[in-house]
Amino acid sequence: MSDTTRPGEFELIARYFAPIAGAGGLGLVDDAGLLKPARGYETVVTTDALVAGEHFFADDPAASIARKALAVNLSDLAAKGAKPEGFVLSLALPHGWTEAWLADFAQGLARIAGEGACPLIGGDTVSTPGPLILSITAFGSVPAGRMVPRSGAKPGDVILVSGTIGDGALGLQAHGPGKLAWVARLSEEHRHFLADRYLHPQPRLALATALQVHASAAMDVSDGLVGDLAKLLKASKAGAEIDLDMVPLSAAARAAIMADPALAELAWTGGDDYEILCTASEREYLSLIVAAEAAGVALVAIGRVTDEGAVNYREKGRARSFAQGSFAHF
């Protein structure tokens, strides 16, 4: 810092981060923040780290990077049926960061924190010779004993997903450098839609209460539907029958698959959807769909939980298998 006129850590916190802080952040001048769950509630804790060049492009807009870093954590809270209560940010800034970048970052963070009603309650900022790394730990509240686990799926339960699947992985290709042939063939509107879905995931917070009341198991789809379903079923010690034709696709994703049919596999297995994958009993799943619709989110049934170990996928009536289960950032 000595060779520049950039402000020090404490000025940066006061200028850019204190305005995002909630009461539990204690003005970001203490060593700690406070969580005060209401009586009868528990705190759900989730952590996600994002690395520049791996989970986003280093030259993505700073506001978009901030948005994504918090959104992927809010997505986890939503999947657990939890109401956001706050988050802490650990920010490893690469050498050469500018105050303009940080101002843009803080503005994006403030916006998603406001949308999610999830104030900053603490954090740490360090400097790294490596790429930008953001690690967020987010907190949500659920009535005691009501967190929606990964492990609650029972044979006979209906398997559902929210929104549309595949936009994130297709959007990564539409947004990234080195445009592919199919991207060039897409309309500007569809290209933009997919890139925006990759850049600005929408955490399904509106679903949290419906999931908490009606779902037997849930997780967010961050590493691809096929791989994440395998994780949910493994945790639940169950299998599934999935009808791939029921997996909801956006108009843009359908156009992309029309341009290149091989992209269907990418849509099913690629990451970055941040939709909700969940299960509900035969008795509850219609109520879940209705409650989700009332919250403004479409939930679609794509299959059933079975007591077999395997997941059997069918597409147009024929069995289908996947070589690569899931996208792993690690």
Place this chain on the structure above:
Amino acid sequence: MSDTTRPGEFELIARYFAPIAGAGGLGLVDDAGLLKPARGYETVVTTDALVAGEHFFADDPAASIARKALAVNLSDLAAKGAKPEGFVLSLALPHGWTEAWLADFAQGLARIAGEGACPLIGGDTVSTPGPLILSITAFGSVPAGRMVPRSGAKPGDVILVSGTIGDGALGLQAHGPGKLAWVARLSEEHRHFLADRYLHPQPRLALATALQVHASAAMDVSDGLVGDLAKLLKASKAGAEIDLDMVPLSAAARAAIMADPALAELAWTGGDDYEILCTASEREYLSLIVAAEAAGVALVAIGRVTDEGAVNYREKGRARSFAQGSFAHF
């Protein structure tokens, strides 16, 4: 990962981290952990990130790195008067990590987690082309409204510190490459003592209850006594009179200062002590000292809070000022 035979993220978690997990970690197979504060308690949240080459040496023993990463967070909890309840770990592993390194890291983490009764409840592991970065968010419980703030120091309060000051900064020089003249003049025992204090900070968890009951303000000394005292007083909108001759020094630190008197300033301003700096009212401070002693930790009075803006330091009866207030990692 594709070019090696290293296990995947899920196997690593199961093998090395699941054994450190507490009940709130839900076996580390869910997307989230759970905190269940007892009725009438609140959750104190603290975050500290450590970067290889900045906060520790990349070739320090992996177990020592793990220990330090959690210890510095436990130190914050202790300063807030909180009892540890759990932590989440965000681990950005540099390319070229080995399973042996990770096994050693997990063993060190398990040990400090056990000592602090602070189980792992979640985390995320990512890969980075940059240096190793560890970010830990730790959780502690305090009776509602009883977190010890930075901002509670009142004029007339006594200022105290725990243990001994300066060992961390001196230990960095004793431990690091490029041995200085004074280090060579130290006994092997003193060199080892100081290096160990730098490598293996001892969080003052035993002080938490005494602080919670008797202290008006507290923080841990991580960036140097002089700079951290300035922060505490700024948060408390107060000043202080400090008698530097009262600042407790270890025998090793005294030997170092004997070898090179200029090191006294390093002891007072250098970082990495992880001792507790606190204030207590005239009425409470003796009870605080007695309670700390009962907990096995020495607390020594080094000055008084004043209502002036400034901190007046005296050494051997003469005023003393510091050019550089505090060591900043950022």
